Structures are given as C-alpha cells and as structure tokens.
Amino acid sequence: MGREKEKAEPTRRSFLNILWIVLGGVALAEFVAVAFAFLRPRKLKVRGEDTDSIITAGAVGRFEPNSVTAFVRGKFYLARLEDGGFLALSRTCTHLGCSVPWMEKEMKFACPCHGSTFDITGNVIEAPAPRALDIYPITTENNIIKVDARKPIKRSSFSVEQVVYPKKKA
C-alpha cells in the first residue's frame, strides 16, 4: 500500500533525491571525461624537435635503383624501386611494432620478433604481419627528395599509386 502511494504522488523529498543522484552522475561523467582528455596524448613541444617532421633525404641521384637507405632520425627507409620510383617505408613492423632491419643480401626486410618478412615495396612475404609496411608521403622539389615523417599512412598492400617518381628533366 505504502509503495503504491509513493509511486502515485512523488514528494518534494523524493524529487530532490533524484535530482541529487542525477547531478552526482553528471559530475562523475564530467570527471571521467576530463580524466580522459587529460590523458589524451599531445605532442610535447621541445625546441628543435619540430624540424624532425619533414626530412630532407637528399638528391635523387644519390639513391641507386633497387636499393634501400635507412634514415634513423625519421625512423623510415627510403626505398628506390628498380624503375626509379621512391617509397618511404616505416621501419615499424605492422605485426607488433618491432623495428625491421633491411637484409641487403636477401633483399628483404626481416622482423626479428616474430619472423615476418617484407619485400622492397613493403609487401608481406611471410606472415604473421597482417599488412604491408606503412608509408610516409614523399615530395620532390628540384630533384631533392623530402619525406614527411609526421604521420604514417596505413595500407593493406603495395599498389603502384603509392610510388613517387621524380620529375624527369627534359
């Protein structure tokens, strides 16, 4: 009987109680949101580090076709394919994030952690890596290769559109 009565006519007290609970919930939600926003990664600004983002790799002629050059500062490899096209490959294995070294003799990238291998275009030769090595955007200006090492581009496998060809001089 009593419970029915309560349901029928909400008192001022029960209304205020509900209000308190709702306000408490809102406060909790705000706190959680702020906590996550607080933890959200943001680039730490250290002087001199900004120059890391775009890396001048060098003149086109410096790189032999069918060769791979490591850039430690940008954490990428500049691969020149047989046809003269360029690819900037991330050195991070797409499996679990180990650094893959380039095996000059076997002409492949071999991950030491779980044995994935990649060819010169970054394509997977042997699993467990699920997709090709990430690439970075390349720009050429006056036959100078520049790589934007800020954000890697994910791809499932190699395709011809990813290759950058230096403009042929007439």
Next chain:
Amino acid sequence: MQENNVMPDRLNLLQRIRYSIFPGTLQRPAYRDRYRNFFNSLILHFRPRSVQERTLRFTLTWGLGGMAVVLVCVLFATGLMLKFVYQPVPDRAYESIVHLQNNVLFGQLIRNVHHWSGNILLIIVFLHLLRVFFTGAFHPPRQFNWIIGLVMFLAVLTSNITGYLLPWDQLAFWAITICTGMLEYVPGIGEWLQKLIRGGNEIGPATISIFFAIHTAIIPACLLFLMPWHFWRVRKAGGLVIPRRSDEDEGSQDEKVPTIPNLILREIVVALVLIAVIMSISVIFNAPLEAKANPGLSPNPTKAPWYFAGIQELLLHFHPLFALFIIPVFILIALVSIPYLNYQTDTAGVWFVSHRGRRMSAVAALTAVIITPIGIIADEFVIDFAAWLPDLSSVVSNGILPAVFVLAGIIMFYWLVKKKYAATNNESIQSVFVLLMVAFIILTITGIWFRGKGMMLIWPWEIAGWVEVNNP
C-alpha cells in the same frame, strides 16, 4: 591506584620523555600485562578473536594469501626506496638504475628484492586463485570475494607490466613495444587505446610517465582499497572455508581456538620464512638489466614478459584478433562466471570436489599435457589452413577455423568425461578448468623456454646448445 604509578616528578628527563610516549611502561608488571592486552586487541581489530581450529591446517591455504600480503608489504617498502633514486625520464631512467646498482648502498639488493618479490607475487596470487578454486571457496557467501580477488590479480599483473618498462633497457623497451602493440588488434577502440596507453604513437617520454604513475600510484592505491575489502569479506563469510572430507557434513562445527597466539604465530612463521627465501634469491640472482633501450634495434628474439609468454605463443597459432582479444576475453568471462554458474552441490571446503573430481582433474591434466604439445608441433609443421585455403581471409583460416576446432575439442572433452564418470557438473566444470589451465601453462612454458631465434621452435635436446650460442 595512585601508589602504583611512579610519580612523574621523580624522573629524569629521558624517563619523562619515555613516560610521555608510553605511559604504561614505567608501571608495575601487572600493568605491563594490561598494555600487552591493548596491543593484542589492536591486532584483534583486523583479526577475529578466535578461529576454527581446522582452518589453521597449513595444507588448507598453504599460507598463500598471507604470503601475498607479505610480498605486497615488501614491494611497498622497497618501491618507496627505489622512488628516491629512480628518474622516470627516457634519458635518465636507465642511468639512474645503473647509478642505483653501482653507487647506492645496497641499491642492487633493494632492486633485486623488488624485482623478485614482484614476480613471485604474481605466482603466489595465481596459486592462491587455484587454491580457492580447488577448495570450492567461491560458493556463496564467498562469490563476490572471488571477483574482488580477480580484480586484484589483474592489478598485480598490471603492476608487473608497468614496472617492466621502467628500467628502460632493451628487454623492457621491446617487451612493452610488443605488449602495447597487441592492443592494436582490439576491435574498434584498439588504436585509440594503444595511443592512450603509450601517450602517443610510439613508446617515449609520455609512456614512461604514464607507466610510472600507474605503477607507483594507481595500483598501490587500488590495492590499499581492495585488500581490506577482500579480508573483510573473508571475515563476513565466517572466516576461511572449513576443510572437510567429501563425505562429511558441511555444518560440522569444530573447536574454536584463540587467534593469539594460534593463528598469529603461524602467520609470522610463514612471513619470516618467505622473507628469508626472497632475501636469499635476491642475494644470489640479480634482476636483469640489458643494454640501454635502442628504438632502432629489436633484439632477436624479442619476447614478451614471461607471464604473457602464453598469449605470445597463442599469437603464433591464431590470428591476432583471436589470440589477443577473443581468447583472453573468453578466459576472463569464464573466470568471472565461475562463482555464478549453477552447481548441483555446495562443495566449499572439499579439495577437488570429491574423489571422482580428483580423478577427473588428473585425467584432464594428463590430456592437456599430451594434447597441447602435439597441437603446437602439428600447427608448426603440418597444419597450415592459410596455405590450404588461400581463398579465405586470414581471420577465417587462421582465426575462426582453428578456434572452432579447439572449442569443439573442449566441448567434446566435457561430454566425454561427464558421460564416462557420470559426474556432477561441479566435477565436470572443474575438469574443464584444469584442462584449460594446464594447456595455458604448457603454452607459457613453450613461449618462455622453447622458442628461439625468429620464434622458431627449439627441441628440448637443442636447448643446451642454443643457450651456449647465445651466452658465450
């Protein structure tokens, strides 16, 4: 009454100071007894006045819960000391550890004690979980305490992982790279989660700050809150489960004995022996410290910390989505649901449910010991769904297909033992638990010791040679 007290004005300065701190100590022996009682009742604030005599038996608990408490205390103490020397910044972390080991008095020893206590704590809490499971100490009213225990187990695990990174050597850096790399495969939120935990795209200064904060503030705070809750629930349940034979009645009330000295003395013995063992290990074996972390050079092989070796082994056999997400989540759900399943009987206090349960557990363990290595070797050399069925995506060929096979095997095992032994579901569930647990332990052992360069399988007879080549 007055004449019993020594008058304060007849004392010298030192005596007066002492008297002001411990007003009872200058009084007659009769009063000292009274003060001993005060201290005893301090202990009785968190221990019951008397306990069931049967629960004192060492082989009921193996002292595992008490050992975990001791180790947490040791970790708090040594961790506090390390905090005075350690610098959580990439350029300083490794150097500060080297400094600690070489220049700080007992620095190496303190680090060793912290390292070994942390690793042993993980083993102890795992054994504690097994003990609670096999004595049926998760039946009502202890159901929720099992959950609290699981949360603390995860907290200890997190503490170990976050602590693993802090030395900032090659071992730490690449193990954590792999562990956080695993997060990428969590569907939907994986990348976001990975970025949140790493504090960016790669492991760097932000990662070390985050891990340091979790390791030294969040986990200790959680434990300080969860541990008393756990103990309080034990007391609310009327103390430990009372051990009994399977044919004994549950309600058989036994003699109660006073906690002091019966329980306290036993606890002190366990604590002192454990501390002695930890100290001996720490004197003999140094905590590992390799070369400083080099983000450009992954060592070969790069392995996850030993407690993740099982998951890493799964990764070699299943698609990452299964090895890193679906299977671990399945295991977690299974663990959480253990106290809430429907059981035919309440077997709290009986080891392995019954004699039949004991036999079925042995069969399950034996099955796992035989099947798991065969499965690992077969998958390494024979089974290759991805090559046999090239048209399917690898999620199906390397994930769903083998998972279905394994699941079918588990279900078949369940029905077979249930049929053969005409078992109650307490016993069948227990035998499946044993099967999975032993299988996981074997996967872990394989991952730790039987994986060499490029994660290739090493045969037991090759191990000696492999170790020689790698540690000349």
